[in-house]
Amino acid sequence: MGSDPQYIKYPDLTLAQHVFNLSNPSCPQTVRQTSLKKVQDAISENKMAPFYRHLAHPVEGILNHSGEGVPQHQASSTKSLIASNMLASRKSPQKIDFPWDESLYQSLVEDNKKELDTFQKEEDEAEEAAGDTEVLAARGKRAEFWARVGDKDKAIESHEALLEKTTFLGTKIDLVLAMIRIGLFFGDTLSVRKNIERANTLIESGGDWDRRNRLKAYKGLHLLTIRSYSVAAPLLLDSLSTFTSYELCSYSALVIYSVLAGSLSLKRVDFKAKVVDAPEIKAILGSGEDRIAALTGEVSSGPGAKDEEMKDASTPKATSGAATTAVNLTTLGGGPGIQAEAETPVDFSPLANLVSSLYNGNYRTFFVALAAVEDNFLTQDRYLYEHRAWFVREMRLRAYQQLLQSYRVVGLNSMASDFGVTVDFLDRDLAKFIASNRIACTIDRVNGIIETNRPDDKNKQYADVVKHGDALITKLQKYGQAVRLRGSERS
Numbered sequence: 001m002g003s004d005p006q007y008i009k010y011p012d013l014t015l016a017q018h019v020f021n022l023s024n025p026s027c028p029q030t031v032r033q034t035s036l037k038k039v040q041d042a043i044s045e046n047k048m049a050p051f052y053r054h055l056a057h058p059v060e061g062i063l064n065h066s067g068e069g070v071p072q073h074q075a076s077s078t079k080s081l082i083a084s085n086m087l088a089s090r091k092s093p094q095k096i097d098f099p100w101d102e103s104l105y106q107s108l109v110e111d112n113k114k115e116l117d118t119f120q121k122e123e124d125e126a127e128e129a130a131g132d133t134e135v136l137a138a139r140g141k142r143a144e145f146w147a148r149v150g151d152k153d154k155a156i157e158s159h160e161a162l163l164e165k166t167t168f169l170g171t172k173i174d175l176v177l178a179m180i181r182i183g184l185f186f187g188d189t190l191s192v193r194k195n196i197e198r199a200n201t202l203i204e205s206g207g208d209w210d211r212r213n214r215l216k217a218y219k220g221l222h223l224l225t226i227r228s229y230s231v232a233a234p235l236l237l238d239s240l241s242t243f244t245s246y247e248l249c250s251y252s253a254l255v256i257y258s259v260l261a262g263s264l265s266l267k268r269v270d271f272k273a274k275v276v277d278a279p280e281i282k283a284i285l286g287s288g289e290d291r292i293a294a295l296t297g298e299v300s301s302g303p304g305a306k307d308e309e310m311k312d313a314s315t316p317k318a319t320s321g322a323a324t325t326a327v328n329l330t331t332l333g334g335g336p337g338i339q340a341e342a343e344t345p346v347d348f349s350p351l352a353n354l355v356s357s358l359y360n361g362n363y364r365t366f367f368v369a370l371a372a373v374e375d376n377f378l379t380q381d382r383y384l385y386e387h388r389a390w391f392v393r394e395m396r397l398r399a400y401q402q403l404l405q406s407y408r409v410v411g412l413n414s415m416a417s418d419f420g421v422t423v424d425f426l427d428r429d430l431a432k433f434i435a436s437n438r439i440a441c442t443i444d445r446v447n448g449i450i451e452t453n454r455p456d457d458k459n460k461q462y463a464d465v466v467k468h469g470d471a472l473i474t475k476l477q478k479y480g481q482a483v484r485l486r487g488s489e490r491s
Contacts, residue, residue, distance in 0.1 A: 005211065006171060007140070007178040008247040010147035011155075011185040015042050016086055019055065020382035022063060022096050023087040027380065036098065047115070049108035051150025054084065056100045062087060063098045084152065085187030088385055112149060119145065136165060147178065152186050173202045173211050180218055181247065184225075187382075192222050210244060217245040217254065224257055225383050227390065233261035233274075240280040252346045255284055256377055259351055260384070263358060264394055268402075276359050285352035350376050363399055364420035370395055397433055404441055410450045412443065 018035035021027045027035075043052045055063045062084065119142045126134035143162050146155035156179060163175045176199040183191035199215050207215070220235035236258040239245075243254055262275040275281055350372035357366035370392060378388035403418070404410060416426045430450070433439040440453040 005177070005214065006174045007144060007147075007159075008174065010144055010178075011150065011182055012042065013181060013185055013248065015039065016185045016187075017382050018042075019063075019086050020088055020385070021380075022098070023089065024379070024385070025088070026375075036096075039098075043108070044104075046148050047108050047111045048149045049105060049112050050154075052105055052108060054150065056098045058100050061098070061100065063096045064100065086185075086382075088382075112145075115145060116142070132165075136162065139165070143175075143178075147182060152182060152188075155182050156191070169202060169206055170208065170211065173199060173207055173215075176202060177211075177214060177218065180222075184221070184248075189222075189226060192225075196222055213239065213242045214245045214248075217243060217248055220261075221248060221257065221383065224261060225386075227387050229261045230265035233258070233265045236261055237274050237278070240278070253381070255281065255348070256346075256351065256381070257383075259285070259355060260373075260377070260391070263355060264391065264398065268359075272359060275355060281355075285348050285355060347376070358395075358399065358402075361402070363403065363418050366399055367396075367420055396429065397438055400430065400433065400439060404439065404450065404452050405454070408452055408454075410452075412445070412448045412450055415450060 015038070018038045021032055021035035022039070024032075039055070042048065053060065055061050058064055119138060122141070123135060123138035126138050139158070139162050143155065143158040146158050159175050159179050159182075163172055166172050166175065176195050180192055180195045180199065183189070183195060196215075196219055199218070203212055203215055216235050217239040220232045220239060223229075223232035223235070236254065239254060240258055243251055249257075259275060259281060262271060266274060350369055353365060353369035354373050357363070357369055374388055374392055378384045378391060384391070399419070403415065412423055412426065416423045419426065421429075427443060427445065430439065430441070430443060434441060434443070442451050442453065443449075444451060
């Protein structure tokens, strides 16, 4: 059970991010050009004939403008398309210079046939002269081959067949984790959810420590893609100190996901302990001294971390603790399996400003940082892109709730000034949340005030007891009447 994980090299999820970049209109042109070259190089290097057809075919290709009107999930008249949801928009993509080369495609197909023949020959020889272990090893090569060349259906089929024949629990878990990544690669949420449930069952039956930690990161990322931030946050934050799943995402990406999920969903005390004061996050988002202290282990946090009093919104503080330089996280990686590759330095300063300004009540800086986070992270990541508007809206709601819970009455002009927005914008924005019962307050535009309607917990509990008590008494009375009735009196 302590063996290194297998089947973790393919599919390469960074390739899916590059495909996303090609279809993302908000992605800088230089990044798109780099992604185009990365995709073309990967197709040539890994002989990805099925994937090349899926992307660039004149009729079936999801990136080919001439195939406009052919949805990704539908089939052509000649051959079924690989079902995927890899693009930034579900509508027809913009014109992308991704040419179709028939001669290149045919050469890739020939290379794939030769490789498959080699695998079949190895399997036949293993069945004749070797044991089950060698046969499974040959079949494992075929499963990795289909994952490498980007044929989703055959990759899943070959992994399922291998799973049925495998008896080792660790190998079974690795195969299911590989199928989770195949689902993530092609954006198949249903497949990912099903395989996460299978992996969780296998892990509970005796999975080792490393695979348990890997699954924790897998589950957290999946929950992030389906907008379950409150459940994803604890899993992602717990994965920071034991992260080894570099086949899933980079460490810098995990930090981004963890901070965003924690900032949105955690209560204030937990937010301070697990995000603001967490050593793993301070080592990246903190200022120079905080970063050094966190890296050397001089600071730590936990359930006993003390919360501070809510700061008055009328006296904003500068976020002096924000990181201002890009951070390279390559040296923080390590562990069995795939090792951390050299990561591009990431500028975490918008994220650091978001965390510090939210906790310190500096709402003007918070709104500016939120816009920067949307531009630098939410619109550039394939897992976050679809939910970017929802995330920004929920973060605004959190900031409003945090300020209003400290006051009975707030001036409309004062609150608008604190957030750095106009009164009309604040009025419209708050009205949406009030109408959906997300904020308990009323807006008085005549007097220019916002009055909070905080429910009295004791009165609410009393009302609930009376309500449930009346219902219980009614049921007991009906039961008593039924018991007192004699058989001759019953109709």
